[in-house]
Amino acid sequence: MTNELAAPCAADLAAFLDAKLFGKDLPIEKIVPIRLLEPHALSFAVHYDEQSVELMNRHPESLVICAPDYKGRVKASLILSDHPRLDFLRCLDRFFSPERETGIDPTAVVHPRAALGERVSIGAHSVVGSDVQIGDDTRICHHVVLDGKVTIGSHCVIKSNAVIGEEGFGFAYDEFGVPMHFPHIGSIEIGDRVWIGACSTVERATIHKTILETNVKIDDLVQVGHNCRIGAGTLIMASSVICGGAVVGSGCWLAPNTTVKEKVRVGDRAYTGLGSVIIEDVPDNVVVVGNPAKVLRTRA
Helix, strand or coil: CCCCCCCCEHHHHHHHCCCCEECCCCECCEECCHHHCCCCEEEEECCCCHHHHHHHHHCCCCEEEECHHHCCCCCCEEEECCCHHHHHHHHHHHHHCCCCCCEECCCCEECCCCEECCCCEECCCCEECCCEEECCCCEECCCCEECCEEEECCCCEECCCCEECCCCCCEEECCCCCEEECCCCCEEEECCCCEECCCCEECCCCCCEEEECCCCEECCCCEECCCCEECCCCEECCCCEECCCCEECCCCEECCCCEECCCCEECCCCEECCCCEECCCECCCEEEECCCCEEEEECC
16 A cells, blocks of 8 residues: 555654644545545645535544644644645655556567666557667656657656657748658757656757756647757646747646747746647746737736
8 A cells, every 4th residue: 555654644644744643643544535535534625614624523533634724623633734735745655656666568669779777667569769868767658659869867757658759740842842851850858757648749859959857747648849948847738739949938837728839938937828829928927818828917
């Protein structure tokens, strides 16, 4: 059930979070959403509400990581937190996430010149090309293609059916009106702790580099075009398209179905609304929505 402990108790979680346990110490056997709270289960509550109070009083043999407003109002055991969801996540990762096997599936095709770090895992039917470098503790899932000059940092996750490093869709018409492909001879650099979702694509640069900085998280079905740069800590949601040469700053949050026009810059800590179409540069620290996207407000 856990990485080291057979069955953690409430006190174990409190000690891990360097927090005080209010109420009884009890073994934690399940993880549940607050609406399904039951005995010996762990849940969390970000905001105070009376329905959650009722649930916690109905199940005093449970543990909830919750906002300080709940103190003294419920019978359940509590760990008070200013960031309940984040501390809940940390406990899940530490105590309840299954250990993952490392190694290379026998059906994977890994070129002998590819450079693999320690404890790398590569799933079934994945292909790793000759110029690929993969850092320590990175997990490549099933049916992934890594081709061309691709450098991936440590502790990354590349989900199934992602394609990273193949050539992009760059064409120019010749004098006869025939589209001629622009050779993509550049590379891709991916930082540490990057997450790339299933069926997403990251194109290698035409010239120079496509860059995903440290802690970038990309959802499923996302397209990142050639020569893009995605700043550290940015999250890009499902079905978004980042066209070639676009720059997305650090700490951004791009909602599902966001489209960023080629060579446009999205500023640091910018947020986009659902389906936003960004055709001109976006300043830092703003929320933009619409098609074409317009500034709605400044972020707090």
